[in-house]
Amino acid sequence: MINYPNGKKFQSDKSINYARRGMSLEEDLNDTNKYYLENDIAAIYKKPTPITVVNVEYKSRSTAKITEAYFQVPSTTDYNGIYKGKYLDFEAKETKSKTSLVLSIFHPHQLTHLRRVERYGGIGFVIIRFSELDQTFLVYASKLFSYIDNTAKKSIPYKWFLENGTMIPYRYQKKVDYLNEIDKYLLEEKQ
Numbered sequence: 766m767i768n769y770p771n772g773k774k775f776q777s778d779k780s781i782n783y784a785r786r787g788m789s790l791e792e793d794l795n796d797t798n799k800y801y802l803e804n805d806i807a808a809i810y811k812k813p814t815p816i817t818v819v820n821v822e823y824k825s826r827s828t829a830k831i832t833e834a835y836f837q838v839p840s841t842t843d844y845n846g847i848y849k850g851k852y853l854d855f856e857a858k859e860t861k862s863k864t865s866l867v868l869s870i871f872h873p874h875q876l877t878h879l880r881r882v883e884r885y886g887g888i889g890f891v892i893i894r895f896s897e898l899d900q901t902f903l904v905y906a907s908k909l910f911s912y913i914d915n916t917a918k919k920s921i922p923y924k925w926f927l928e929n930g931t932m933i934p935y936r937y938q939k940k941v942d943y944l945n946e947i948d949k950y951l952l953e954e955k956q
Contacts, residue, residue, distance in 0.1 A: 790859045790894040790901065793940040794844065800938050801848075807944060809846030809853060841878040842889075848944060849951060852887035854879065855943075859894045865920040866893055868913065876913070879906040888950065892933070892943060893926060902930035903946045 791811075801807040820833035842856040856879065858870050871891075882889035889906035908929050912921060931946045 790857050790892070790896075790941070791843070793935075794857055794892065797939050797941045797943070798844070798846075801944065807846060807848035807853075809844055809848065811844055812840060812842070814840050842875055848947060851947075851951065852882070853890075853947065854882040854887055855890045855892060857892045857894075859896055861897050863895065863897050863923065865922050866895075866926070867920045869919070876910075880910065883907060883910075888947065890943075892941065893930070895923065895926075898923075899935070901933045901935070901941055902926045903933055903943050904930040905950070 795811060798807075798809045798811070801809060816834045818831055818834045820831070822830045822832050824830075842854055844857065845852070845854040847853070856871065856875050858866065860866050860870070879889040879891075883906050891904050891906065891909055892901060893904065894901045904926065912925065912929070931949075933941055933943055933946065936942055
């Protein structure tokens with residue numbers, strides 16, 4: 766028990782929600798994409814999830830509140846945009862596991878979409894964060910599909926990410942600077 770100098774007892778705040786602790790990949794990507802946009806590097810956006818609004822409370826136009834809504838159809842991937850004349854499309858996933866990423870974390874429609882992106886000449890990839898290890902990887906869709914199409918396993922071992930992905934270091938302004946890896950890809954593509 767902790768006591769304050771004035772003799773009062775310390776009371777913990779039980780109302781604090783720890784559910785998102787360690788799960789901040791989306792926030793880091795949004796900050797990174799904002800940096801890219803503000804510095805005229807790339808235009809990459811988080812895709813909104815399509816919903817059907819069923820009920821809205823209209824006290825006034827400025828305070829209208831959606832009180833009931835449903836997801837329409839499954840969305841595709843989390844992010845898309847343009848960089849150096851190339852279309853980018855990617856999914857971001859986070860896991861607390863230290864040993865693997867379960868494949869069921871990807872929805873079938875997301876994988877189908879990434880296959881189309883690749884087929885039509887865009888750059889498709891996934892960004893995976895192992896939050897307990899504080900490590901983030903970029904894996905191109907082609908490598909992910911090579912694994913998925915050639916295994917019956919239900920998960921991807923962490924070691925596979927070390928061998929087939931690129932670890933993205935955490936940085937201050939560009940927290941998940943994935944375009945550094947895309948630059949390498951574009952350079953290889955030219956050769």
